[in-house]
Amino acid sequence: METDSAVGGGRNLAGVLARRWHLLLAVTVAFGAAGVLLSSLQSTLYSSTATMLLNDPGSTSVFSQNNRVIVDPSRYVRGQASYLTSTEVLTAATKILHNRLSLDELRSRVTATSSDQLEQVTVTATEPTAAGAAEVANAVCQAYRETVRSSAAQNAKSTTDELDQTISRLRDSISELDGQLASTKDGSADPALSAARQAAATQLLTVQSRADEIAVDTATYGDGVQMFEEAKQPSSPTQPKPMVGGVVGAFVGLLLAATVVWWRAEYRRRADEKQEPATVLGVPLLGEVPEFVASAGGRALPAAYEPSSPAGEAYNFLVESIDFAVAATARAWPEGGAGGRVIAVTSPRQGDGKTVTTLNLAIAMARDDRRVAVVDGDERMRGLTRLAEVPDEPGLSDLGADVPVDQVLRSLDLDSTEGLDVIAAGARLEDPASFFRTGRFRGAVGRLRGHADIIIVDSPPLLAVSDAAAIAAQADAVVLIVGRGTPLRVLAEVRHRLEFVGTPLLGYVFNKSTGSRRRYGHYGYGYGYGQQPARTAALPAGTAGRVPDQRLGSGGRHAEAKR
Incomplete structure (x- = not known):
């Protein structure tokens, strides 16, 4: 996506x-x-480079095809570049340098490279002094030239020695044939002897010509260097x-x-603005609730006590947004289902204000003359049970154990909430995750559908425990509470988790917004798993942002405080 x-x-x-x-x-x-x-x-080092342009080895008869030696010029130049740093050449260079450097030192300070376009090799030497660098580079080139010249002379001498032996044999053969021709009785020439003598004479001329050619080519080729540019003392060090x-x-x-x-x-990118979560979740913003201070005895219920305040109006607007979202999503729900719809309210993590949002949302919905049941599905923390100030038992877990529905329905000790029933968490469970995964929770919710138009379940944080995913899987839709400052990577994980569950995500509520604070501050939120907190523990935190400027659709609901 x-x-x-x-x-x-x-x-x-x-x-x-x-x-x-x-x-x-x-x-x-x-840096x-x-x-x-x-x-x-770094120590001071100078680099100096000498350049040699080599003769084309195919331009002399020494390397001609008749002598059965065919040399690729580029390959020849690469070979000579390697030969320049060979032990033979570097040993000769150390002698020229009067053993100032050892063979290993010379090998580490000299490099030779060949040109792909020209028959050229460059020798670079690195030394602590400028004069030393030039001296070493020139010494290596001199050693190379002397070595090549000596090697070429030895090869030429070996070849001409063999040719001289051939010439001597041919001359002896010709002398013998001349004697045989002179000894004939009638003085007439024997055709066979004449032909043999002629062939020997021709071969002699060829071999003599070849010997002369090798001598000339050897003198011409010399050390195989057509042009040599000496290394100069560099004016500045390389390091x-x-x-x-x-x-x-x-x-x-x-x-x-x-x-x-x-x-x-x-x-560390966080959702600091109300529209940022949408880029990750891919769902619309349902509402924005500002930070506010708890009032009326410390209960964070502006939907009941201050419905015309920014926070109270934010919850009223949230009801409208959810109604539109439910209507748009209802086409994907199975037809023929009896009873009210189930909406699971969850959040990515602890401290996002999920429980406070859930109860205020239920209070705002109950004012619309519909039956609303709000369920504490957070069996571990039971924040909704404490916020609503109702007994723990009987409740949701008891309803799953076939306790009659009318025994678990509780009323808020508030005015104008006649249509709202609160279902507490119920008797404590040894394995809450198993309860929500099995048919006991499904059966409990099914029994509530006949007693309410809409059922809102306060679920645990989605990424905290597996209960939330199990609850979402049994719900008709999910509403996500996103606290300001939630990392976007956390929201991405939430989206992937909900995609796996498959229940539609209606949208998100941006909570604890600072966009429209007026006189509203913030209230605390304590959430954790493990040790059960006392009933006097801090209540879940405040909810998201301010009322958006535009309402979804027409005919917005008017939140009037019922006295």
Whole structure:
């Protein structure tokens, strides 16, 4: 889904970096200074390069096809570049340098490369002094040329020696044939002897010509270097270069800092504005409830005590939004179902204000002359039971054990809530998750459908325990309470969890908004699992934002406080 991109790539990179410019600048300067310092600590080294343009080995008869030696010029040049750093050449170079450097030192300070386009090799030497670098590069080239010249001379001598032996044998053969021709009795030439003598003479001329050609080519080819450009003393060292080190360090620092800032911004990105959760959840905003202070004896119920306040009006608007969302979603629900609809109210995590939102939503719905049942489905925390100030038992768990429905229905000790029934959590269960997964919870909800037009279940946080997913699976729809500051990555996990459950998500309520606070502050919320809190523990936290400027559809409901 395209909503996934909102978590990882929804922000403008330039904007994120601009807000952290001071951090980026500090890291860049620090890394640049470190680069300058590290470069300054390096030992001083100079590099000098000598260049040799080699003869084309195919341009002389020494490497001709008649001599059965075919050489690819580019391959030949690559081979000579490797030969330049061979033990044979470097050993000769150490002698030229009067053993100033050992063979291993020379090998570590000299490199040779070949050109792909030209028959050219370059020799680069690195030394602590400029003069030393040039001296080493030139010494290696000199050693190479002397070695090649010596090798070529030896090869030519070996070849000409063999040719001289052939010439000597041919001359002896010709002399013998001449003697045989001269000894004939009638003085007439024997055709066979004449032909043999002619063939030997021709071969002799060929071999002599070849020997002369090799001698000329050897003198011409020499060391195989057509042009040699000596290495010069460099004017500046190759290291240290503090400015280069500083630039590289600054670039690395900037890149590293930008990466960390971007990663932290995306990883820690939170829903600080009411529309941000929609980019991740892919569902509409149902309402925005502001932070407010509890009133009237410390109960956080503005829908009952202050229905015309910003928070009270926010809950009234939330009822309208849910009505429209339910109507739009009803087409996907099975036809023929009897009784009221079940809406599970949950949140991503503890402290999002889920329980307070659930009870205020139920109170606002009850004013519309419909029967509303609000159920405490958070068996572990039982926050709705405490907020409504009703006994724990009998309740939901007892209803699943076939206790009559009229025995679990409780009324709020409030005016104008005649249509609202509260179902407490009930007797404590050893395995709450099993209760919600099995038919006991399904049966309890089914029995409530005949007594209410709409059933609202206060579920545990979706990512806290498995109960919430089990409750959502049995509900007709889900409403998600998103507290301001919720990480978007958490919302992405919630969306994936609800997609797995399959129950429609009507939308979300943006809770604890600061968009329209007026005189309303905030109230606390304590949520945890494990040790059961006392009844005097802090109640679940405040709910999301302010009333949106536009209502969904026409004919909005008017929330009037019934006295």
